[in-house]
Amino acid sequence: MIDDKKVPLYRIIWISDLPHYCGEPECEREGQYEVRLEGGESVWATKKDHDETVELLESWLQEEEDAE
């Protein structure tokens, strides 16, 4: 779950290591982590969601490797 949306792991292309910062005073994404999905879509994760997703992704990739 990222940003209250259920995101399948295989759709994730890239996860930001650093929280978003653009200096905009009105920015709603500050401190959140961008998660790029296939199809040019992005979702925004909190620190907690980011950490959980990275962990899930790593164990998923590990399983893929073990299956080979």
Ligand SMILES: [Zn+2]
């Ligand atoms: Zn911003």
